[in-house]
Amino acid sequence: MEIIKRLKAIKPSGTNFEYCINCYDGCQHGCLYCYGRKMRWKDYEAWINAIPRLKIVDLLQDDIKHMTNELKPEIKDIFVCSICDAYQPLELECEITRNVIQILRGNNLPFTVLTKNRNVLRDIDLFAGYNKCRVGFTIITLDDNFRGILEPNASPIAERCEALQILKANGVSTYCSVEPIMCCEESNPIQIVEALREYVNLFEFGKLTPYPKMGIPVVYNEEWYARMFRDLIPYCKQERINYCFASHSKKFLESLELEFTPYPLVSDIPSPEKFQF
Numbered sequence: 001m002e003i004i005k006r007l008k009a010i011k012p013s014g015t016n017f018e019y020c021i022n023c024y025d026g027c028q029h030g031c032l033y034c035y036g037r038k039m040r041w042k043d044y045e046a047w048i049n050a051i052p053r054l055k056i057v058d059l060l061q062d063d064i065k066h067m068t069n070e071l072k073p074e075i076k077d078i079f080v081c082s083i084c085d086a087y088q089p090l091e092l093e094c095e096i097t098r099n100v101i102q103i104l105r106g107n108n109l110p111f112t113v114l115t116k117n118r119n120v121l122r123d124i125d126l127f128a129g130y131n132k133c134r135v136g137f138t139i140i141t142l143d144d145n146f147r148g149i150l151e152p153n154a155s156p157i158a159e160r161c162e163a164l165q166i167l168k169a170n171g172v173s174t175y176c177s178v179e180p181i182m183c184c185e186e187s188n189p190i191q192i193v194e195a196l197r198e199y200v201n202l203f204e205f206g207k208l209t210p211y212p213k214m215g216i217p218v219v220y221n222e223e224w225y226a227r228m229f230r231d232l233i234p235y236c237k238q239e240r241i242n243y244c245f246a247s248h249s250k251k252f253l254e255s256l257e258l259e260f261t262p263y264p265l266v267s268d269i270p271s272p273e274k275f276q277f
Contacts, residue, residue: 009060009100010078016204016247016263017079017112021060023096024084026050029116029154032215033180033208036083048153050084052094060103067107076265078104078111085154087119101126105133110266114138114177116154118163128170134202134266135167136175139192146186149217161196168199173266179206179246182216183224189232193241204263205232206246226256233258 013020027036030048037047080086086097097113101123104111110132113120120135127135137160141147144157155163168174176196178189189205196203207229210220229252236243244263245253253260 007063007066009056009063010075013079013082015079015082016244017082018077018265019075020079020082021056021100022053022081022083023056023086023100024050024052024081024088024090027084028088028090029085029151031116031151031154033150035209035211050088050090052090052096054094054096056096057099057103060100064103064107072107072109075109076267078109080104080111080113085115085117086113087115087117087122089117089119089153092119092122098123098126101133105130108132112136112175112266114175116151116160118155118159121163121166124167124170124172127167127172131173132266134173134175136177136200136202137164138177138179139196140178140181141187142192142195143186146184150182164196165199168201173202174200175202175204176200177204177206177246179204179249180208181205181225181228182208182218183221184218187218189228190235193236193239197239197241201242202264203236203241203243204246205229205243206249207252209248222252225252229253229256229258 009021010019026042026047026049027034028048028050030044034047037044080097080100091097101111105126112134114136116138127133139157139160142157147154147157164174164176176192178192181187181189193203207225208220244261247262250260
């Protein structure tokens with residue numbers, strides 16, 4: 001739609017998510033596999049010295065003014081944030097994400113938050129009681145030593161698991177991104193699902209997209225991914241796990257003649273008890 005082209009804060013995401021808002025340029029978590037750094041063509045040190053996008057709140061308010069009642073229902077999901085972490089430590093000082101979510105909620109717009117930091121619990125008052133949001137954590141391993149290598153400045157795994165329990169207990173729709181899965185025993189998606197299934201409404205899976213000079217201590221192996229997905233899909237169906245796949249894994253799954261299940265947008269997802277295979 002033409003009006004979408006004029007929006008300044010809300011942009012097409014180019015991923016499973018329909019639209020996105022990015023509150024920071026860079027991310028203090030310093031994850032070795034981060035695609036955002038590659039998209040921005042920044043070296044590691046520049047990337048982890050994140051810069052707050054101080055004008056994003058004003059730009060979002062301007063976007064809202066341009067929205068009509070006809071446009072709002074067309075927006076099914078807004079990803080906060082797509083190429084940085086909305087709750088990296090800088091957020092506790094800047095509160096840009098909190099202000100963005102207040103505006104989205106105040107205008108009845110749907111959104112998804114995905115983070116690696118328990119700081120998200122600060123804003124549980126904005127998520128609880130709002131049925132147009134989903135809040136989740138990326139968890140690609142249960143081994144915190146391995147996590148420390150890949151995601152050096154993110155919250156420990158135990159803190160993320162506890163935060164998911166707290167969110168679920170407060171009636172928030174929860175989400176776990178098991179992506180990118182690594183080609184090693186420390187990154188076993190079935191083990192992660194078994195550990196988290198009681199308090200996660202939706203799991204998303206995806207393979208690694210290898211970039212040059214990532215520094216990841218794991219060898220990329222497509223045969224490993226083929227075996228893993230052939231085990232994972234039947235398991236999820238048998239156990240009635242609500243799951244989907246990251247969009248960048250679609251071609252790979254189709255090459256294996258495996259069904260690609262897309263991410264269900266927040267406004268379209270049925271309640272977990274209605275999910276059917």
